[in-house]
Amino acid sequence: MITVPISALEVAMVQTGARVADTLRDTTEFAQRLEELGYLRLWYAEHHHSPAIGAFPPVVMTAHAAALTSSIRLGSGGVLAPNHAPIMLAEQFGTLAALHGGRIDLGIGRGPGTFDDSTARALRRGAGPTTDDEYRDDVSATLRFLVDEVALDPLPEPWLLSSSTAGAALAAELGLPIAFAHHIRPDNTLAALNHYREHFSPSRWCARPRVLICVETVCADTEEEATRLAGPMVVVKAALLKGRGDLAFPTPEQAATHAFTEEEAQALTGFRAQQAYGSPDTVAKQLANLVDVTGADELMLVTPVYALADRLRSYELVKQHVVLPTAS
Template sequence: MIPFSVLDLAPVTEGSTPAQAFANSLDLAQWAQGLGYARYWLAEHHNMPGIASAATAVLIGHIAAGTSTIRVGAGGIMLPNHAPLQVAEQFGTLASLHPGRIDLGLGRAPGTDQATARALRRYYEGAETFPDDVRELLAFFAPATPGQAVRAVPGAGIEVPVWLLGSSLFSARLAAQLGLPFAFASHFAPDAMDEALMIYRRDFKPSARLAQPYAMLGVNLVAAQSDREAQRLFTTQQQSFVNLRRGRPGLIPPPIEDIESYWTVTEKYGVEQALACAIVGGPQTVREGLSAFLARHRPDELMLTANVFDHAARKRSFELAALARDELAKAGS
């Protein structure tokens, strides 16, 4: 069975605080480690009241220090917001503190609005600059050479797996060209998933970092004891997407009984399109949904995310997903 991993945005729920979100993230990471998940990734977002993972490298250090075997990383660091040298130093530090357990996923979008991008003091000049920034970052991880004017300390010569993330064909092509593992953001932008996978696998060039293509896909997975309860829990994610499209991102809302009364027909269409890669239901529905998704797309790894309001229900969702994974493995799926 392929590895399953976890994507976390350190959600801040209504009535809660970032401090509680961080405590929940550590608890969930420890839970995921015990359930056999391969990685625990955190995503960089800024100026989002319901997402507390803005200082992503700091939070990765917190999670890695509280776990022992699960890989911990960024899914991802939005490179336009950072100087490549600083990213190399941060992740060189993390990898020195937690050898063999740190991943670095890179995205090319600022991950925020223009005003916040200005506040970050970094200016996005366009997609054409991203490949150069990636190459510069990779060079900082290479062993330092005599006379090298600028080196990452720590960072130079430290092995940190670097992934490219994307929701379009751009990063698929770049990951193939550079010989890097690729993670597609199918959990919120699935439209180009099949074509991106095809391009990545077809055009992949082996590198010193990776001998053959390795693709990970994101999936929203909300599991509960019944289909009805899982669908109710999923309304938290659906509301969050509607709120974002209305220009009113806020704290993560509790589930509601009737999502149809919350959104317009147009909003429903947009959210359902964005969240098309979602498996929501009881144990049998989840098992069947996972089996069908894996059979169709054949990813090398699956990254699950679950924006569930109640922390105990969120842990239970990942537990049920792990049980489905193990049952599929026994069945040879």
């Protein structure tokens, strides 16, 4: 059984043959259903210039979902600091937290959110990639503006997103809870979390190390069905391994006919072994093992499958295997 809270990451996959408006409609139903299922939080990722992932600003998605729900925590997972002025992030998410009963999270990440260089430059008004020092300054400034300029009550809960030891070091230095992208860089997970815990400095935001692990999860009634549903993202991921973000999100039928190189197949098999795919019992064991190995305080599931009904079914099946300890 899974004995930690579970949450969800929305990446808003745009299905081949569907309208972007259909994807947005699905995100609304998804948020409402996750709240009914009792998921702790739902975060929205920032992406740009991708035919497979909708370019929907996390702050807008958070505001929309917050207006249509009442209990689930909502926020960014993450909003990308290099693309935004720190004071604007503080004002936007501070306002949302005050409007919606303190159930807003501000997850901050570093990447550009795109594989397209011209889009990345446009997001930063012509500037190049952010340096380590610039990123640290942006995160620190955002936190400072939350307290000194926004000063609303309650404030959003800040998190630092990381896929490396460098990001974990910054989260530890600033005393922030960490959301680790195991679904992107699983080979970095243990070393980064060890560094985070060893070097953590308590702050007004977090008194002790606090770890959320994001894991790619596809759960279905049978192993075979889970494999079929995972197929489209496997095709997209093969392209991402080559630095290509221009591939549309295929149907399961299209994905089933895709031919992978031997190198791609080997890399994808290794990645899959560190995520959670399969029947309910299989996925529950994989997720429980990940908690045991990493010491995670919370799991965040990302389920990039083609149809909303299949995605919701995956979250329903996993939730049936969650048993949280009762307070003594």
